[in-house]
Amino acid sequence: MTLDKITLEDQIMTESAKRAGALLTINLDAIVANWRLLNAKVAPASRCAAVVKADAYGLGSAPVTSALYAAGCRRFVVATLDEGLFLRPSLADAEIFILSGPFAGCERDFVAADLTPVLNSPEQIARWQATAHQSGRPLPSVLHVDTGMSRLGLNLRETQVLAEDKRTLTAIQPILLMSHLACADIASHPLNHQQLSAFQAARAHFPGLPGSLAASSGIFLGPDWHADWCRPGAALYGLRPTMEGPNPLHPVVRLDCRIIQVRDIDAGESVGYGATHRASRPGKLATVAAGYADGLFRTLGNRGYGHLGKHRVPLVGRVSMDLIIFDVTDLPEGLAAPGATINLIGGGASVDDFGQAAGTIGYEVLTALGRRYHRHYLGGHAQ
Amino acid sequence: MTLDKITLEDQIMTESAKRAGALLTINLDAIVANWRLLNAKVAPASRCAAVVKADAYGLGSAPVTSALYAAGCRRFVVATLDEGLFLRPSLADAEIFILSGPFAGCERDFVAADLTPVLNSPEQIARWQATAHQSGRPLPSVLHVDTGMSRLGLNLRETQVLAEDKRTLTAIQPILLMSHLACADIASHPLNHQQLSAFQAARAHFPGLPGSLAASSGIFLGPDWHADWCRPGAALYGLRPTMEGPNPLHPVVRLDCRIIQVRDIDAGESVGYGATHRASRPGKLATVAAGYADGLFRTLGNRGYGHLGKHRVPLVGRVSMDLIIFDVTDLPEGLAAPGATINLIGGGASVDDFGQAAGTIGYEVLTALGRRYHRHYLGGHAQ
Numbered sequence: 001m002t003l004d005k006i007t008l009e010d011q012i013m014t015e016s017a018k019r020a021g022a023l024l025t026i027n028l029d030a031i032v033a034n035w036r037l038l039n040a041k042v043a044p045a046s047r048c049a050a051v052v053k054a055d056a057y058g059l060g061s062a063p064v065t066s067a068l069y070a071a072g073c074r075r076f077v078v079a080t081l082d083e084g085l086f087l088r089p090s091l092a093d094a095e096i097f098i099l100s101g102p103f104a105g106c107e108r109d110f111v112a113a114d115l116t117p118v119l120n121s122p123e124q125i126a127r128w129q130a131t132a133h134q135s136g137r138p139l140p141s142v143l144h145v146d147t148g149m150s151r152l153g154l155n156l157r158e159t160q161v162l163a164e165d166k167r168t169l170t171a172i173q174p175i176l177l178m179s180h181l182a183c184a185d186i187a188s189h190p191l192n193h194q195q196l197s198a199f200q201a202a203r204a205h206f207p208g209l210p211g212s213l214a215a216s217s218g219i220f221l222g223p224d225w226h227a228d229w230c231r232p233g234a235a236l237y238g239l240r241p242t243m244e245g246p247n248p249l250h251p252v253v254r255l256d257c258r259i260i261q262v263r264d265i266d267a268g269e270s271v272g273y274g275a276t277h278r279a280s281r282p283g284k285l286a287t288v289a290a291g292y293a294d295g296l297f298r299t300l301g302n303r304g305y306g307h308l309g310k311h312r313v314p315l316v317g318r319v320s321m322d323l324i325i326f327d328v329t330d331l332p333e334g335l336a337a338p339g340a341t342i343n344l345i346g347g348g349a350s351v352d353d354f355g356q357a358a359g360t361i362g363y364e365v366l367t368a369l370g371r372r373y374h375r376h377y378l379g380g381h382a383q
Numbered sequence: 384m385t386l387d388k389i390t391l392e393d394q395i396m397t398e399s400a401k402r403a404g405a406l407l408t409i410n411l412d413a414i415v416a417n418w419r420l421l422n423a424k425v426a427p428a429s430r431c432a433a434v435v436k437a438d439a440y441g442l443g444s445a446p447v448t449s450a451l452y453a454a455g456c457r458r459f460v461v462a463t464l465d466e467g468l469f470l471r472p473s474l475a476d477a478e479i480f481i482l483s484g485p486f487a488g489c490e491r492d493f494v495a496a497d498l499t500p501v502l503n504s505p506e507q508i509a510r511w512q513a514t515a516h517q518s519g520r521p522l523p524s525v526l527h528v529d530t531g532m533s534r535l536g537l538n539l540r541e542t543q544v545l546a547e548d549k550r551t552l553t554a555i556q557p558i559l560l561m562s563h564l565a566c567a568d569i570a571s572h573p574l575n576h577q578q579l580s581a582f583q584a585a586r587a588h589f590p591g592l593p594g595s596l597a598a599s600s601g602i603f604l605g606p607d608w609h610a611d612w613c614r615p616g617a618a619l620y621g622l623r624p625t626m627e628g629p630n631p632l633h634p635v636v637r638l639d640c641r642i643i644q645v646r647d648i649d650a651g652e653s654v655g656y657g658a659t660h661r662a663s664r665p666g667k668l669a670t671v672a673a674g675y676a677d678g679l680f681r682t683l684g685n686r687g688y689g690h691l692g693k694h695r696v697p698l699v700g701r702v703s704m705d706l707i708i709f710d711v712t713d714l715p716e717g718l719a720a721p722g723a724t725i726n727l728i729g730g731g732a733s734v735d736d737f738g739q740a741a742g743t744i745g746y747e748v749l750t751a752l753g754r755r756y757h758r759h760y761l762g763g764h765a766q
Contacts, residue, residue, distance in 0.1 A: 018488050019464045054676035054704055055754070079705035080672070080755060081402045099705065100643055100672050104722050106402050121644040123721050150654040150662075150700075151670050151708055152644055182658050191658055260483055261504040261535055271533040275565050275574055279533075287534050289463070289483050293437035293750035298743050299682075317533075321437055321746060322462035322482065325534055338506050339487050360681050363704060367676035368751065371438070372463060 020374035021289025021322075022257040023341070026059050028067040029379030030250040034236045035068055037249065038219055046226035051215065051233030052087070053079035053099065058295075058369040059237060059253070060377070066090060067380035068236075077231055081106055084115040097142055097176075099152075107131040111139065118142040118178065120152040125162065125172060132171035140173045143206075147179040147198035147213075148191050156198070163205035176229060177203055177211045184217035184225075185243055192221055199227075216241045239362040240352045247350070253366070254346030255373070257288035257306070262328065262336050271325055272317025277302055283329030286313070286336045291322040294370030296344070297358040300324075304357045307348035308335055403757035404672025404705075405640040406724070409442050411450040412762030413633035417619045418451055420632065421602055429609035434598065434616030435470070436462035436482065441678075441752040442620060442636070443760070444470060450763035451619075452477060460614055464489055467498040480525055480559075482535075490514040494522065501525040501561065503535040508545065508555060515554040523556045526589075530562040530581035530596075531574050539581070546588035559612060560586055560594045567600035567608075568626055575604055582610075599624045622745040623735045630733070636749070637729030638756070640671035640689070645711065645719050654708055655700025660685055666712030669696070669719045674705040677753030679727070680741040683707075687740045690731035691718055 017023060039048045050073045056064035065076060065087055074094045078084050081103070084096045101117045101124040102110055110117050111131065119125045119141045132139040143162075146153030154162065162168065179199045183189035199213050211227035216235035218225045220242045235241045238252035263285050271277040271285065288306075292298050296319055304315035306326055313326040313336075328336035336342075345354050351362040358365065400406060422431045433456045439447035448459060448470055457477045461467050464486070467479045484500045484507040485493055493500050494514065502508045502524045515522040526545075529536030537545065545551065562582045566572035582596050594610035599618035601608045603625045618624045621635035646668050654660040654668065671689075675681050679702055687698035689709055696709040696719075711719035719725075728737050734745040741748065 016465075019468075019486065019492065021463055021483060021486075057704075058676070079676075080404055082399075082755065085402075100404060103402065103404075103641065103643075103672075109402065121646075121721070123644070146646075148653065148658075149656075150646065150648055150652055150668060151703065151706055155646065182653065182656055186657075189658075191653070258486065260486075261506070263504075263529075263533065263538065265533055269533055270531065270565065270574070273532075273565055274569075275531075275572075285533060289486075292747045293441070293462075295751075298747050320534065321440075321750060323534055338504065364675045364681050367704060368678075371754075372465065 014374075017374040017376065020258070020372070022255060022294065022373050023376060024369060024373035025254040025256075025346070025376045025378060026063070027250070027252050027378045028063060030238060030252045031064060031236050032067050032071045032379075034238060034249045034252070035071060035073060035232070038230065038232050038235055042219060042226045042230050045223065046228055046230055048230045048232055049073070049075035049077050049097070049212075050236060051077040051231050053077060053083060053233065054367050057233060057237045057363065057366040059366065060375065061087060062090065063377050063380055069094060070381065075229070077233075081109055081115065085109065085113055088113045088115065102127060102131075111135060116140050116142060116175070118144050119172060120144045121154065122158055122162075125168065129168050129171040138171055138173040140175045142176045142178055143174045145177065145179050145199070145202040147195040147202070149180050149182045151180070153179060156202070159202050159205060174206065174209055177206055177209050178231075179213050180215065181213065181218045181225070184215065184221055185241065187221060187242060187244065192225070196225060234363055237366055238351065239366070240350070247352070251346055251350060253351055255344045256341035256347070257290040257324070257344060259286045259336060259338055259340050259342060260289050260323075261338060262286045273320060274318055277317040281329070283327060284336065285316065286326045286328045286342065288324050288326065288342050289322065290370070290373075291320045291324055293321045294372055295365070295368030296324060297360065297368070299359045300357060304344075304354075305349070306342040306344050308340065308342050310348070311335070312348065313342060397757075400757040400759065403641070403755070405638060405677065405756050406759060407752060407756035408637040408639075408729070408759045408761060409446070410633070410635050410761045411446060413621060413635045414447055414619050415450050415454045415762070417621060417632045417635070418454060418456060418615070421613065421615050421618055425602060425606075425609045425613050428606065429611055429613055431613045431615055432456070432458035432460050432480070432595075433619060434460040434614050436460060436466060436616065437750050440616060440620045440746065440749040442749065443758065445473065446760050446763055449473060453764065458612070460616075464492055464498065468492065468496055471496045471498065485510060485514075494518060499523055499525060499558070501527050502555060503527045504537065505541055505545075508551065512551050512554045521554055521556040523558045525559045525561055526557045528560065528562050528582070528585040530578040530585070532563050532565045534563070536562060539585070542585050542588060557589065557592055560589055560592050561614075562596050563598065564596065564601045564608070567598065567604055568624065570604060570625060570627065575608070579608060617746055620749055621734065622749070623733070630735070634729055634733060636734055638727045639724035639730070640673040640707070640727060642669045642719060642721055642723050642725060643672050643706075644721060645669045656703060657701055660700040664712070666710060667719065668699065669709045669711045669725065671707050671709065671725050672705065673753070673756075674703045674707055676704045677755055678748070678751030679707060680743065680751070682742045683740060687727075687737075688732070689725040689727050691723065691725050693731070694718070695731065696725060
């Protein structure tokens with residue numbers, strides 16, 4: 001079953017779906033297919049971990065990791081300790097990397113749950129070393145070097161100092177050297193080559209240590225950037241990894257919002273908060289049961305659009321907290337009716353398209369997806 | 384205890400707080416104080432329900448309603464059936480109004496949980512009437528008339544038709560006639576008086592039926608708009624209700640984000656995704672553990688700011704999914720250090736200020752507040 005084949009009837013299969021103002025459909029099989037596609041792209045020299053931070057980019061880290069685990073993924077990346085603790089029970093023998101590293105006083109939580117910290121600074125390294133000392137054994141870690149993000153990670157000098165400190169390296173037992181690209185979505189950006197060079201220079205200090213530089217977009221820069229492990233997140237969830245060419249990934253998400261009311265409007269009548277839209281002719285409006293509290297950004301006001309079947313319908317007026325209004329004047333009679341749904345994502349517009357209309361990127365669209373949607377998962381079983 | 388008096392030590396009182404990248408403090412006593420302030424303002428002619436939709440504007444509908452209930456509030460307003468079902472068990476003898484009204488097939492859920500629908504359209508009225516007929520008794524409802532939002536509610540003609548339909552009115556037993564203002568935050572907007580007139584005209588059709596027109600901002604338009612019931616939401620949570628004058632409400636929210644790493648940066652080095660910030664001098668950056676996945680909008684990139692103690696620190700570069708970077712070059716030595724926190728809300732900038740920096744309104748800031756924060760509630764017990 002693919003996203004464009006499902007119907008409203010497929011979705012309204014439970015009482016909970018019947019009550020919901022909007023239905024979010026997440027295709028776990030598409031996520032798995034994307035992971036396999038990316039693995040195939042970087043093979044045989046490299047492999048793909050799965051980045052499932054931020055609740056798997058808003059799509060639900062439990063079902064997403066479960067589907068990826070069933071497909072064979074054994075290396076997962078999250079941002080925070082809490083995210084790792086949440087996932088550990090369902091990922092018995094998998095590695096879980098924590099990007100933010102250990103906060104002071106939380107080191108024992110990492111050890112107890114067998115979570116691998118990314119060590120971003122000399123201060124985190126010192127604390128992890130002390131924890132290893134207290135534990136009486138080396139404790140594995142991922143080393144993060146900064147090559148141009150200026151965000152987290154060791155700088156060049158700190159990297160050199162660490163490389164010569166064999167005692168510390170024995171205690172913190174690096175299993176991977178990672179860095180992160182700042183401009184990988186723009187293939188021609190000069191920083192891509194600069195960061196690659198800086199990363200190769202850092203790797204030279206740690207002979208034999210596997211490396212990881214590329215996330216989703218970096219994978220599409222080419223094999224030089226693949227190193228030993230890639231770390232796709234966005235691409236797993238169907239987001240466009242590069243500015244150029246068609247998106248090679250399978251779409252994952254579909255969002256359908258229910259029409260509460262269809263109303264006539266006279267020419268000159270204003271619509272919504274601030275009366276920012278005024279009808280230029282007599283027409284019809286459809287109000288749907290989702291708004292910015294559901295992650296449909298206010299920036300979509302008078303800019304966004306949806307689809308009812310094949311028909312594109314413009315969003316008019318401001319986005320309210322729980323409601324959005326569409327102009328359905330030009331639709332065939334009867335198509336827009338209470339109970340019908342207007343599609344915002346996956347039925348004419350991709351997540352990236354939706355983000356563009358909102359003045360942001362697909363990543364933020366996904367992580368903003370609200371908690372009131374009825375969430376319906378497709379697939380996800382081992383294939 | 385007020386928000387400006389609490390310290391980090393007050394907040395880091397649990398293991399869960401220790402692990403969290405950011406701490407969200409919510410002052411339930413301030414919410415209760417705001418509800419009382421608003422009640423006093425509209426008394427004696429009117430009273431205030433409490434709008435707790437969208438998870439009480441992102442602040443947690445369970446603790447918020449519990450605090451308001453303990454303070455005597457007995458009328459609550461939510462957007463969706465699911466929100467009402469969630470609250471019903473803890474609000475035994477309170478009224479719960481559901482703004483979106485009954486979706487087809489869900490009418491029995493309203494009856495079973497004693498939830499009062501807002502009836503927005505002839506179609507919803509017909510279904511509620513049929514439900515009353517099946518139940519063998521009148522079923523209370525709130526009638527919604529549109530007076531200028533063009534969003535939900537009966538239009539003038541539909542209102543007149545209903546007013547003459549005594550049989551329907553007996554079945555759907557209206558207990559309140561409501562409408563909603565479009566421009567109440569701008570006191571001088573001509574629509575405020577137009578909507579008031581239209582509402583008064585609608586009320587004339589239903590003699591003796593209590594009315595409700597004003598939400599938070601409408602309360603500050605003056606007594607003419609207060610009718611019998613006001614419906615504050617935003618003002619309960621401390622948001623500014625009007626464009627003019629000081630904000631009379633108590634601040635409710637405080638957001639502190641933990642510094643993961645402090646790093647030196649050379650002149651000319653770029654920061655973050657897209658390299659959109661470039662250091663003009665040697666300096667220091669602090670990276671904190673929260674990002675747009677936590678509701679800190681990407682629009683804050685190179686525009687937002689935080690406070691470390693009394694010092695304002697600019698946000699530099701783009702907002703990442705899990706991280707934000709601040710320029711802390713000008714702070715006294717040692718103030719910015721791993722484990723310290725940078726305040727984004729409540730310690731120098733209000734929610735409204737934060738929204739303005741992000742190009743939106745405080746409402747959207749609150750409803751976007753993420754799920755990864757450690758949430759710490761102050762007060763909330765009956766006083």
